[in-house]
Amino acid sequence: MRDITIEAEPAAAAVLAGDRADVLRRFADNLGRFGEERGLIGPLEPPRLWSRHILNSAIIAPLLRPGRVGDIGTGAGLPGLVLAIIRPDVDFVLIEPMERRVAWLEEQSEELGLENVTIVRSRAEDVRLDLPLDQVTARAVSALRTLLPLTAPLLRNGGELVLMKGASVDAEIAAAEKQLRKFKVSGVRVDVLGEGLLDDVTRVVRGIVRATDG
Numbered sequence: 415m416r417d418i419t420i421e422a423e424p425a426a427a428a429v430l431a432g433d434r435a436d437v438l439r440r441f442a443d444n445l446g447r448f449g450e451e452r453g454l455i456g457p458l459e460p461p462r463l464w465s466r467h468i469l470n471s472a473i474i475a476p477l478l479r480p481g482r483v484g485d486i487g488t489g490a491g492l493p494g495l496v497l498a499i500i501r502p503d504v505d506f507v508l509i510e511p512m513e514r515r516v517a518w519l520e521e522q523s524e525e526l527g528l529e530n531v532t533i534v535r536s537r538a539e540d541v542r543l544d545l546p547l548d549q550v551t552a553r554a555v556s557a558l559r560t561l562l563p564l565t566a567p568l569l570r571n572g573g574e575l576v577l578m579k580g581a582s583v584d585a586e587i588a589a590a591e592k593q594l595r596k597f598k599v600s601g602v603r604v605d606v607l608g609e610g611l612l613d614d615v616t617r618v619v620r621g622i623v624r625a626t627d628g
Contacts, residue, residue: 418446418447418450418460419460419461420442420443420446420447420460420461420463421446421460421461421462421463421464421465422464423439423442423464424464424465424469426469426611426612427439427464427468427469427472429611430469430472430473430475430500430611431472431499431500432500434499434500434502437499437526437527438468438472438496438499438500440525440526441468441491441495441496441499441522441526442463442464442468444522444525445463445467445468445490445491446460446463449490452514452518453514454489454490454514454515454518455467455490465612465613465614466614467492468492468496469608469612470492470493470553470578470608470612470614470616471492471493471496471497471553471578472493472496472497472500473607473608473611473612473616474493474497474551474576474578474607474616474618475496475497475500475501477576477605477618477620478497478501478504478549478576479504479548479549480503480504481504481505481547481548481549482505482506482507482545482546482547482548482549483497483504483505483506483507483547483548483549483550483551483576484506484507484508484509484543484547484549484550484551484565484568485497485506485507485508485509485550485551485552485553486509486538486550486551486552486555486561486564486565486568487509487510487511487538487552487553487555488508488509488510488515488519489510489515490515490518491508491518491519491522492553492554493551493553493578494506494508494519494531494551495508495519495522495523495526495528495531497551498523498528498530498531499526499528501530502528502529502530503530504530505530505532506530506531506532507532507534507543507547508531508532508533508534509534509536509538509541510533510534510535510536511535511536511537513535516533516535519531519533520533538555538564538565538568539563539564541568543568546568546569546570546573547568547569547570547573548569548570548573548574549569549573549574549575549576550565550566550568550569550573550574550575550576550577551575551576551577551578552564552565552577552578553578554578557586557589557590558577558579558583558586558587558589558590558593558619559586559589559590559592559593561577562575562590562593562594562596562597562599563593563597565577566597566599566623567597569623571623571624572622572623572624573622573623574620574621574622574623575599575619575620575621575622575623576618576619576620577618577619577620578616578617578618579604579617579618579619580617581617583604583617583619584604586619587602587604587619594621597623598623598624599621599622599623600621600622600624601620601621601622602619602620602621603619603620603621604617604618604619604620605617605618605620
């Protein structure tokens with residue numbers, strides 16, 4: 415195995431993780447050491463693992479409420495496992511179609527002692543849950559207009575979208591106007607998180623989904 419340089423833990427990690435910082439540190443170390451060889455992250459990611467991935471995920475933890483939160487296309491566990499570590503009071507449903515990523519999620523959940531995680535191997539468009547979700551999140555999955563049909567139907571009446579987006583978020587919202595109406599998403603807004611704490615801010619689209627007719 416080649417030598418892997420993992421980004422030093424920024425001071426913001428302890429602020430965001432609190433008394434769960436040790437568990438988050440173990441996850442970051444595991445992902446940094448084994449993520450590339452297991453096809454979870456690219457070769458350029460370990461040197462920026464904390465700032466680009468771990469803290470970018472952790473910053474949305476305060477937006478979550480006790481209940482059932484789904485993460486669509488959770489991949490390596492970003493943001494799903496990171497959030498599950500920081501918020502043990504929330505039950506997480508991690509939805510991921512790829513077998514090797516599901517195996518990783520299962521291994522990490524067991525190793526880190528995460529009792530608040532359920533892993534579902536499925537594509538988002540095919541998933542069938544026994545109970546609707548209270549909130550749903552996704553990171554780097556697809557454009558908002560494509561993401562809404564995958565996420566909104568999984569929510570209970572009055573459930574909330576908490577979708578992580580990039581700098582073009584306003585254009586994505588404008589392009590998704592039709593889908594926002596179709597899925598009865600109200601109160602759409604963008605929260606900008608991490609200013610003054612992280613090197614790069616995180617943008618989150620939030621909105622409440624009302625039950626569609628029938």
